[in-house]
Structures are given as structure tokens and as C-alpha cells.
Amino acid sequence: MPRLFFFLCLLLILLPGTGRAGEIVLGMSTALSGPTAELGQAMRDGVELGLERVNQQGGINGQRLRLIALDDGYEPARTAPNMRRLIEEEKVLAIIGNVGTPTAIAALPLVREHRVLYFAPFTGAGVLRHEPPERYVINFRASYGQEIATMIRALVEDAGLAPEEIAFFTQRDGYGDAGFAGGLAALRRHGLTDERQVLHVRYPRNTLAVENALADILLAERTPRAIIMVGAYAPCAKFIRLARQAGLNSLMLNVSFVGGDFLARELGPEIEGVVVTQVVPHPRQRELPLVADFRRDIETYVQDMAPSFPALEGYIAMRLLAVALAEIDGEPSREGLVEALEALGEFDLGLGRKLFLGPKRHQASNQVWPTVLRAGGLEPLDETGIAALVPVAP
Structure with missing residues (x-):
């Protein structure tokens, strides 16, 4: 029995995205330095704020969420090594909130090779919006x-x-x-x-x-x-x-x-x-339930975080991913997460307009403000x- 318990624990550690026992690990390669650093930092902070909200409410089926964010300086040459580390070494469940189009172009070959979700990147480029959609690329934002x-x-x-x-x-x-x-x-x-x-x-x-x-x-x-x-x-x-x-x-x-x-x-x-x-x-639109949550969570968990548009986008991305994660029975897998997102159909996240995801539609929102x-x-x-x-x- 002790040997069986040891191997079960080892399996949990090696499963993509499980990290330590009771933990779901997500990855991000973004600009944390250089001329575009504030965009990457704000997007990361928004994702982490949404993640903290989920963790404070008990996590996903009892599992806490953790984000590993690596700096690529908005340079494609640095993105691929970051992606390889996140996917192969850290074994993240999904990539969330990467910033930029040239960096996305560098990331896509690894996404396809390892069949890992590339979720809600901070870019509206058409390379991430093929028809029919790529299975492992799912966007939140309008193009x-x-x-x-x-x-x-x-x-x-x-x-x-x-x-x-x-x-x-x-x-x-x-x-x-x-x-x-x-x-x-x-x-x-x-x-x-x-x-x-x-x-x-x-x-x-x-x-x-x-x-x-x-x-x-x-x-x-x-x-x-x-x-x-x-x-x-x-x-x-x-x-x-x-x-x-x-x-x-x-x-x-x-x-x-x-x-x-x-x-x-x-x-x-x-x-x-x-x-x-x-x-x-606009982050001032507190009449929208999700924006009200965003402002309230800033006041509760971080206080000094600026309620910027990029931070709100990162927060929305994490809230949306959490909805799909909560629909998964048992241990989440990379394939299971894609299937859960595609199964959402039409849903209301609290933005004043319905969102939609499905097998033939991998962009949740078409709205421009x-x-x-x-x-x-x-x-x-x-x-x-x-x-x-x-x-x-x-």
C-alpha cells in the first residue's frame, strides 16, 4: 500500500497542470520588461487578481490555482524558450494572457506540438483567428x-x-x-x-x-x-x-x-x-457586475493596483477560464479544458452582453467600446x- 500511495502521488506531480498536490498551474510568457512592460504587468496582475478571487472562494473543486509568469520583453526570440519551459518543465495546464502578436507567432508552433491551450492572449491578430478555429487557441477579445x-x-x-x-x-x-x-x-x-x-x-x-x-x-x-x-x-x-x-x-x-x-x-x-x-x-462602469467584482477585488486583495483596461482584460480572462474549469469532473486535463470551454455555448459573465464559445467559435466577445x-x-x-x-x- 505505501508503494501504491507513492506512485499515485508521483503521478499527480507529473500530470500536466497539477504541480504540487491540490494545485492547478497556469503559465504566461509576457512583457515584464522593456518598452511594453506595463501592458504585460497589468495583464499579469489582472489574471492574478482573478486567480486570487477563485482561491479565496475555495479554488476549483478544492484545488488552488497558481500562475507562473515569465518575462519575454515582447521579443519573439525569448518567447519560445519560455513556452518550452512552461509546457515541458513546469507542465502547466494552459497558457493564459500572453501579450503581443509577434510573440504569439513564436508561441504557436509549441502550442500545436504539445496540444496545450493558448487562452485569451492580449492581441487581436488574425493569425489566432482561423476559420475553422485552431483547436488549442481560444480568444476572449474582439479582433x-x-x-x-x-x-x-x-x-x-x-x-x-x-x-x-x-x-x-x-x-x-x-x-x-x-x-x-x-x-x-x-x-x-x-x-x-x-x-x-x-x-x-x-x-x-x-x-x-x-x-x-x-x-x-x-x-x-x-x-x-x-x-x-x-x-x-x-x-x-x-x-x-x-x-x-x-x-x-x-x-x-x-x-x-x-x-x-x-x-x-x-x-x-x-x-x-x-x-x-x-x-x-471602461473600468469605471461599476453597474456591470463583473466590473464591480473587479473593483471590489482590487480593494479587498491588492489595494494599490491600478484598475486599467489591460488589468480588467486579464481579470476577465481568468474569470472565464475558471467557469470552464469548474465544469470539469475530476482532475483537469489539457484536452478536457478545451472541451469544457467549447461546451459553454452562450453564457453571461456580467459584461452587459452575452458571450459565446463553441467548437466552431473560439472568440467569446465581438464587442468594441x-x-x-x-x-x-x-x-x-x-x-x-x-x-x-x-x-x-x-
């Missing part, structure tokens, strides 16, 4: 294509801009390319016939080298009335400041990955009217309100 389609619909249909009056400022990597591709697709739906008419400028990832991109816009034959930005908060903030100093009054619109809270801080109260689309509600920079902070904005921010044509 960059949906965010940019919201912008372009407002700019073209409500503000009356021609597609050629909209330019793009993007990061030179898979993230920027995904955003620009989504933008072109939306512009084609609104009458664009020649892609060469769309001005597209770029800057290198993990740098602040935006001057050449701005110069290309300032020297363009047609000054854009709106610029859609697909970048990180520090370079986007620098671009906006320099553009305003140069007298460029184009409306600047950013996708959610910019980290609107951090962009607002970088720009300060002197710059207003910058649009940021979000894929979660626009916001606008006012007095150093972000305010909710109706989609139709974007048109009023477009400068009058010269």
Missing part, C-alpha cells in the same frame, strides 16, 4: 479587424471621409501588419479600389524611432484627416506629440493594444481628442461620436 472596422465605419459613414483620407501608422512586425491588413479589408468594403492610395508608415518594434514615419506623413501629397495607429503606447505617444508640434491636426485613433491608460499618462492633459478602441468595458482622451484620462465614447472629432477638411 483588431473588428476594432479598426469600427473606426473606419465611423470615419467613412458618419464623418464622410474618403478611404484615401485615412492613413496608417503601424509597428513593423506581425502586429502592425495584422492591423493594416484589417484596415485595408474594411476600406475595401467602403469603396477603396487602389490600395496604393492609402498612406502607410511604420516604425521598428521596441523603439521610439517614429521621426521618419512622421516625416513621410508631413511630406505626403494629401494630408490625412485621420490616422489609425497600430503600435505600443510609448512610440504612439511620441508620434502624437511630434505631430501636434508640427501642426498636424489629423484625428489619431488607436487600437486597444496601445494600452490607453498608459498612452493617456504619456500624453498628459495638454493633448485631447485621441481615440482608443477597447475590447473590455470606443473611448476618447479628455483632460489626461479616457472617457467612454459612442461610435457616432468619433465623427465629431474629425478635423474640418481644408
Whole structure:
């Protein structure tokens, strides 16, 4: 009997995601250093806040949750070794909340090789949204294509801009390319016939080298009335400041990955009217049950944590994963977790709108919430309100 007990304990230790007895282990490779560190830190903190809530309520069928977060600095070359360590050595049950598109591209081969869930990454890239969906990739958030389609619909249909009056400022990597591709697709739906008419400028990832991109816009034959930005908060903030100093009054619109809270801080109260689309509600919307939980849990468990959009997204991701974990009978497995998520169908997480997951739909939410920079902070904005921010044509 002692020998049998020893082997049973050893089996529990070796099972993916079980870690120590009575523990479910999740993994994350994210930017905890470098120019995008605050995004990664906020996403990690949000996941850990949701995890703490679950643990304080007794865990998952008596098992506590634990997150192992490794730093990749938003560099793909560091992501693959992190993923291999998490999957092969730490034997995590799932990967949750990784930040970025180029890092996701580096992670996917290992996800496929080991058949481990890649859940709710902080990116809206199409590479994670195939049709039919990849079995081991399940998203929470709306795509960059949906965010940019919201912008372009407002700019073209409500503000009356021609597609050629909209330019793009993007990061030179898979993230920027995904955003620009989504933008072109939306512009084609609104009458664009020649892609060469769309001005597209770029800057290198993990740098602040935006001057050449701005110069290309300032020297363009047609000054854009709106610029859609697909970048990180520090370079986007620098671009906006320099553009305003140069007298460029184009409306600047950013996708959610910019980290609107951090962009607002970088720009300060002197710059207003910058649009940021979000894929979660405003963290001030306490009338939504899940946002109320988020704010209450911050006050209860961490106090000094900023209630940012990325932190709320991480919190939502963990709450959603916990719903699926609670549906599993017995010891959770990697395959069983995917099956539990696909079996959720339509459900209400407390966001004011129903979510849906199934075998043919691996993106729970399609919702986009626009916001606008006012007095150093972000305010909710109706989609139709974007048109009023477009400068009058010269």
C-alpha cells in the first residue's frame, strides 16, 4: 500500500497542470520588461487578481490555482524558450494572457506540438483567428479587424471621409501588419479600389524611432484627416506629440493594444481628442457586475493596483477560464479544458452582453467600446461620436 500511495502521488506531480498536490498551474510568457512592460504587468496582475478571487472562494473543486509568469520583453526570440519551459518543465495546464502578436507567432508552433491551450492572449491578430478555429487557441477579445472596422465605419459613414483620407501608422512586425491588413479589408468594403492610395508608415518594434514615419506623413501629397495607429503606447505617444508640434491636426485613433491608460499618462492633459478602441468595458462602469467584482477585488486583495483596461482584460480572462474549469469532473486535463470551454455555448459573465464559445467559435466577445482622451484620462465614447472629432477638411 505505501508503494501504491507513492506512485499515485508521483503521478499527480507529473500530470500536466497539477504541480504540487491540490494545485492547478497556469503559465504566461509576457512583457515584464522593456518598452511594453506595463501592458504585460497589468495583464499579469489582472489574471492574478482573478486567480486570487477563485482561491479565496475555495479554488476549483478544492484545488488552488497558481500562475507562473515569465518575462519575454515582447521579443519573439525569448518567447519560445519560455513556452518550452512552461509546457515541458513546469507542465502547466494552459497558457493564459500572453501579450503581443509577434510573440504569439513564436508561441504557436509549441502550442500545436504539445496540444496545450493558448487562452485569451492580449492581441487581436488574425493569425489566432482561423476559420475553422485552431483547436488549442481560444480568444476572449474582439479582433483588431473588428476594432479598426469600427473606426473606419465611423470615419467613412458618419464623418464622410474618403478611404484615401485615412492613413496608417503601424509597428513593423506581425502586429502592425495584422492591423493594416484589417484596415485595408474594411476600406475595401467602403469603396477603396487602389490600395496604393492609402498612406502607410511604420516604425521598428521596441523603439521610439517614429521621426521618419512622421516625416513621410508631413511630406505626403494629401494630408490625412485621420490616422489609425497600430503600435505600443510609448512610440504612439511620441508620434502624437511630434505631430501636434508640427501642426498636424489629423484625428489619431488607436487600437486597444496601445494600452490607453498608459498612452493617456504619456500624453498628459495638454493633448485631447485621441481615440482608443477597447475590447473590455471602461473600468469605471461599476453597474456591470463583473466590473464591480473587479473593483471590489482590487480593494479587498491588492489595494494599490491600478484598475486599467489591460488589468480588467486579464481579470476577465481568468474569470472565464475558471467557469470552464469548474465544469470539469475530476482532475483537469489539457484536452478536457478545451472541451469544457467549447461546451459553454452562450453564457453571461456580467459584461452587459452575452458571450459565446463553441467548437466552431473560439472568440467569446465581438464587442468594441470606443473611448476618447479628455483632460489626461479616457472617457467612454459612442461610435457616432468619433465623427465629431474629425478635423474640418481644408
